Amino acid sequence: MFMSIDLKFKLRFICFTVIFEPQLERRNNMKRIGIHLLQKAFFIAAVFLGVSSCGNPSAGDKSKSVADSTVVAIAEPDDASDIQLINAVMISPENPQPGQVFRVMVAGDKNARKAKIVVSSPSGETEALKSRTGDGLPFWRIDEFTAGPEGKYHLALTTKTTSESIDFNVSEKPAQSSSNSVWNTRRGWDSKTETLYSAWVNALFQDADERSSWGALHEITQNQDRNFLFNHLSLGEDNAEGKIKVLMEPDCADNPYFLRAYFAWKLGLPFGYHEADRGGVGRAPHTGRWITNEVVLSKSHPTQKFNTFMRMVMNGVHSGTARASLSNENTDYYPVSLNREAIRPGIVFADPYGHTLILIGQVAQTDDNPGVLLSVDAQPDGTVGIKRFWKGNFLFNTNETEVIGEPGFKAFRPIVLTGGKIRLLKTEELTAGSGLLPFSLQQKGMASNEFYHTMERIINPEPLDPEMAMLDLIKALHEQLVVRVTSVNNGEKYMKSHPGTVIPMPGRAAGVFQTGGIWEDFSTPNRDLRLLIAMDAVIDFPDKVMRSPDDYKIPMLQSPEKVKENLQNLLQKKLSELSITYIRSNGTEQTLTIAEILKRRDAFEMAYNPNDGAEIRWGAPENSEERSTCRRKVPAGQLKTMNDVRVWFQKRLHPPT
DSSP: OOOOOHHHHHHHHHHHHHHHHHOOOOOOOOHHHOOOOHHHHHHHHHHHHGGGGGGGOOOOOOOOOOOOOTTOOOOOSGGGGGOOOOOOOEEEEEOOOTTTTTEEEEEEEEGGGGGGEEETTEEEEOOHHHOEEEEESSSSEEEEEEEOSSEEEEEEESSSSSSEEEEEESSSOOOOOOBSSSSOOOOHHHHHHHHHHHHHHHHHHOOOOTTTTSSSSHHHHHHHTTOTTTTTSOOOOTTTTOSSSSOOOOOOTHHHHHHHHHHHHHHTOOOOOEEEEBBBBOOOOOEEEEEETTOOOOSSSSSHHHHHHHHHHHOOTTGGGGSOOTTTTTEEEOOOOSSTTTTTTTEEEETTTTTTOOOOOEEEESSSSOOOEEEEEEESSEEEEEESSSSTOOOOOOOOTTSSSOEEEEOOOOEEEEETEEEEGGGGOSGGGTTTTTOOOOOTTTHHHHHHHHEEEEEEESSHHHHHHHHHHHHHHHHHHHHHHHHHHHHHHHHHTTTOOOOOOOHHHHHHOOOOOOHHHHOHHHHHHHHHHHHHHHHHHHHHHHHOOGBBOTTTSOOHOOOOOOOOHHHHHHHHEEEEEOOOOOOEEEEEEEHHHHHGGGGGGGOOTTTSHHHTTOOTTTTTTTTGOOOOOOOOOHHHHHHHHHHHHHTOOOOOO
């Protein structure tokens, strides 16, 4: 009577787990697993003394070797505050004017937020007006001051671990440098400038979430509250109403370069990019000529030079640039380890099919909510938006027969100034001892399931409540569908403003997923493939918990089967509650629940063509009332191509591009 069937199953399951779990692969979470196993063992002993004979854990977990045996896995700290970083400080604008507000950023370890900042002026010490902080990693703090009279100023910074000082001038006429090149290189990248860059990116997008979007990257840098480096050069370069101002409208491949170049330009740091081919199946893109900020341009105004240079960057980099071989030293990026220290703002993710995102911050896991890793990307139409890390947004595949090049998380390879000349750091120089993020081949050849599991443990170090985790996935899917509403609507607006237009469609599968012009602007094959993968992830979640119960807080007296049943019931309930609304061809609104959309999954394998009406693009069934208002269909030739390409959507794979 005491041992129900569910309990017997649970005890057998726990016994099996206690014996075999120590033999399973674990990376950087030994502490968590040890506690979890002790809890299980205590429970077993309390119910049945005999069950303790199931076995004792072995002395230690064995971690799987990474592709490069010289790379050592870094133990994951319990908390980001345990990570030690070098503290750094910068002032903006570079040369404040009397009476002007200037800002001081301190970035580094957790002590940076409590740094003592003393600004001395000719008239005495200056008090901070206000302050804001960020929990990085890195941690940072920004204080605002008002400049007094002209003269020399001194900033002294003190934390528990470091002390820094900076001398700067306050003048009615800030000094302006002249150069034949795009800008002068005054210093090279080092651990301090990398920390400041990461903090700047984090502060630029502070409090942004998946509902945040902008029409262009310069709309963000023109926001003085967000951009610490707003008008840093005192040229009015970020004034939205200015005659000569920074203009940045990158696509996804350009976006990391634009952010990096903007920061480098403001601080006089070196910047460069490599020309590269697109590679092929089994061959990563090759890199060629290196073009840097030292190139000579005919423009005289510094802001015009920068804008011209950004157009060169836009024409010079592409989706293959970020997927050059991980071991190639003549590249703009290098691979990093998958750990909490390396997965920080400013790090770039190159997916295997050409999309590129930049990390902007992480929301820490709490008892009530899962952790969230956030990134920013840009679209072909120039819009910039926030994306969370999950399978629906971050694709990872290292099968060389299915992808071109080598994807993964990467950092910009630092450019240093040696003997008056700039150069890229060699791989052997990118060590932990350098203060920079170490080079790592951990991601080389990594299996997709191992990659996602490793990332989940970084984002959520503690086991998740399965219901909470599933609700978070459903939320992510819903947000992705809301974004798609806008994408489809943009295509509808274009087609209605150009009646009779048929947007040309590429004839090859690779071209469908990767091309330019109007097709790229208004079709959604890449986004729909990610959407299908996201749908699969949500539907599969109850089974995922069954496959990996140790990653979740499973109630002690509940069998995995019962947990799965509860999750499936909750899943159906939430999918029926959340919905999106799109505009049909006749101008009326159509509301669809996520449950209804998931029933149409097959239709989404053919829903990316803007020559189809909105009803077809949202999977309205043939002969349904919903579809009756559709007045536009793809030409027969395009339909044949779509049927040929459909196999890639069915396999949830992207053709090599």
